[in-house]
Each structure stands twice: as structure tokens, then as C-alpha cells.
Amino acid sequence: MNMHDDVSAIADRVSSFFRLPFATESIPGGFAEALIADHYDGEVLATYDFVDVICSKEQIGWQVKSTKATTPVTWKRAKIEGSVELIQDSDLSGDTSILGAKIIESCNDHVQESLDKYGLREIRYARIISCPGRFTYFEKHLVDANSRTLFEPTDYTWAWSKPKRTRVKEQLRALHGFRGEDKWFAWHGRGENQLHFTGERNWWPNVDPEVESVTRLKHGQQRTWPELIDWLREDA
DSSP states (O other), rough: HHHHHHHHHHHHGGGGGGGGGTTTSOOOOHHHHHHHHHHTTTOOOOOSSSSEETTTTTTTEEEEEEETTSSEEEEEEEOOOOHHHHHHHHHHOOOHHHHHHHHHHHEEEHHHHHHHHHHOOOEEEEEEEOOOOOOOEEEEEEETTBBOOSOOOOOOEEEOOOOOOOOOOOEEEOEEEEETTTTEEEOTTTTTTTTEEEGGGGOOOOTTTTTTTEEEEEEOOOOHHHHHHHHHHHOO
């Protein structure tokens, strides 16, 4: 597989979404998954596994994300075993390292489960970033059969956020994971266990034509509803 050619071809097909009369600035993840699966002769998985698309022939899987540039990415609901006790211990001792390591372990386990379950030799990250008037599509190698660990626990430090109060109620504190000075994770384990992946922005490429395609959208290309209906009638 030539990743550069694949990325360009998929980006060209993604741009077709904006010809639809109901198109918005953000490209639906399901649309992106379907195009990626079709391009690689793979299949979309209707599961909560780390990979959303797999190509069994090439033994490659893709985690697919598609949002506006300003929308935070959620990793998953990270339910940590023994989290109630671990949270209490961190409150009493001030030591968040054990709980933080458990969160990283949960992320790594999530990835490795897909490697084993689907017999994959590689997992990639496929990402669409939508901005006004353009979008970026890229793919990034994450792990493979020989290098299975995505995050090293020792790379991160952890701290509870400060309490915040809105006009309605006090927000529960989240556990923030930092890599150096940059915040990478926010785990809302005192509530619904959502794990926000702020550090995902560090995966965005810097205009590298080998892994990235930036497409500027052309105005006036959108089809009308009658045109779409006529096309579907002809196809039927």
C-alpha cells in the first residue's frame, strides 16, 4: 500500500460529501468509515472496539475520527477497575500516579485487544479535520504486531482539576494527564468515565504530503434536492 496515494484518493472521495444538499461543515464519522472501508476493500465494524474499520486481507485496522477542528476528541468511556477506591486513595494521599497509570493501561489494552481479536499486523489512525472552507485528511501509524504499546505510562503526570461551579451546579473534578506542559487526557471518573483525548492534536501532521491531504472546498458545487432525487431515481 502506498499511503500517499491512498490518502489523496480517500480525500478526493470525502470531498464529494459537500455536494450533497444536506451537507454540513462537519463530515459524519459513518460516512468516513464507509469510504475508508470501500477504498481498502475492508469492512466497517459496528462494535466498541478500538478499530472502526479493518482490511482482513492486509491485516490492517483503522481508528477513524471526523470532527471540526475545534471539537474535542473522546477516547472512550474508560471504566477503571477499582476506580472508587483509587480515587479515594488519591484524595487522601495526593498521589495520582497509580490511577493515571491505570488509565494509560486501559488505553493500551483497548488497542491491543483489537490487534489480537482481528489478527492485525498494524493499526492506523484515520482522521478528518473540518475547518471552514476546507478539510484535512491524514493517516498515522499507531502500533503493529512488533510494537504494541501506544502510550508509555512514565511519559505522563497527573493532577485533579480545580472544582468549578456553574450557575446550576458544581462540576465534578476531572483527572488531567500531562505530557510535559501539554495536557493530553482528561478523565471524568467521578461521573460518566468519559476520557477526553486532548493530546490528539499532537498527532496532526505539519503539511506532510506523504500522510496528509488538504482539500479546499469549491463553492457552488452543492447539488439541489431535486437533482439528488432525480439521480437516485435514475440509479434505481
